[in-house]
Amino acid sequence: MNGRFFHFLFPEVCIVCGKLLMPSEYGCCSVCRNSFDAFSDCAVAGYTLMHSIESHFKGKCSFERAYCRYVFHRHGPLQKALHAMKYEGMYNLGVAFGRELGAWLIDAVPPESIDCLVPVPLHRLKHVERSFNQAEKIALGMAETFQKPVRTDLLLRGRFTVSQTGLQVTARKRNLDGAFQTPLPDMPGRVLLVDDVVTTGATVVAAAEALKRGGAASVSVAALALSAKE
Numbered sequence: 001m002n003g004r005f006f007h008f009l010f011p012e013v014c015i016v017c018g019k020l021l022m023p024s025e026y027g028c029c030s031v032c033r034n035s036f037d038a039f040s041d042c043a044v045a046g047y048t049l050m051h052s053i054e055s056h057f058k059g060k061c062s063f064e065r066a067y068c069r070y071v072f073h074r075h076g077p078l079q080k081a082l083h084a085m086k087y088e089g090m091y092n093l094g095v096a097f098g099r100e101l102g103a104w105l106i107d108a109v110p111p112e113s114i115d116c117l118v119p120v121p122l123h124r125l126k127h128v129e130r131s132f133n134q135a136e137k138i139a140l141g142m143a144e145t146f147q148k149p150v151r152t153d154l155l156l157r158g159r160f161t162v163s164q165t166g167l168q169v170t171a172r173k174r175n176l177d178g179a180f181q182t183p184l185p186d187m188p189g190r191v192l193l194v195d196d197v198v199t200t201g202a203t204v205v206a207a208a209e210a211l212k213r214g215g216a217a218s219v220s221v222a223a224l225a226l227s228a229k230e
């Protein structure tokens with residue numbers, strides 16, 4: 001049965017195990033949530049993510065700091081939950097994940113150390129197909145803790161996403177340079193880039209490079225999960 005339809009009929013069951021949810025639970029029961037492979041230490045999690053990206057992109061990992069919450073395992077319960085979030089319309093689960101990530105990070109990331117949160121954008125066509133960007137939902141949940149704006153206008157994805165017409169020479173070059181563009185002239189200084197799952201880090205590295213080219217002084221990255229090497 002189509003997952004979205006299933007949840008329309010049975011919204012009160014856990015997306016991972018199918019058991020009935022308690023009134024305080026949304027999408028995923030606390031037993032399944034506790035079965036996700038969580039890092040126990042925020043600093044270790046950040047170091048692991050940073051080291052993983054650096055191992056793939058030597059010298060290109062220009063993140064100020066890195067943060068994540070879980071290790072992502074193929075076919076694990078977290079993958080089931082994220083799949084439901086992405087493809088079965090359970091986008092409020094993304095906000096819930098973001099709240100949890102924000103609460104986990106708040107001691108390590110003083111809100112005054114960042115100016116805004118920037119979710120990694122989906123390609124425009126994917127956005128239409130999926131109707132929402134899961135990284136944006138995670139960022140919205142985090143923003144409740146950090147009390148910083150979520151900026152979806154600073155970073156765009158896909159060549160020719162922005163019409164070249166009317167852009168100045170430097171903006172035109174920026175618009176064609178790589179997969180991400182930064183269309184606005186004013187870029188906040190300290191950006192926290194937000195994504196759902198980091199695998200090699202190619203996407204977040206490209207996004208961070210674009211943000212820096214666009215004028216960001218420093219870019220840190222917060223991911224819900226780092227994919228395990230399997």
Ligand SMILES: [Zn+2]
Pocket residue numbers: 014015016017018019028029030031032033
């Ligand atoms: Zn469950």
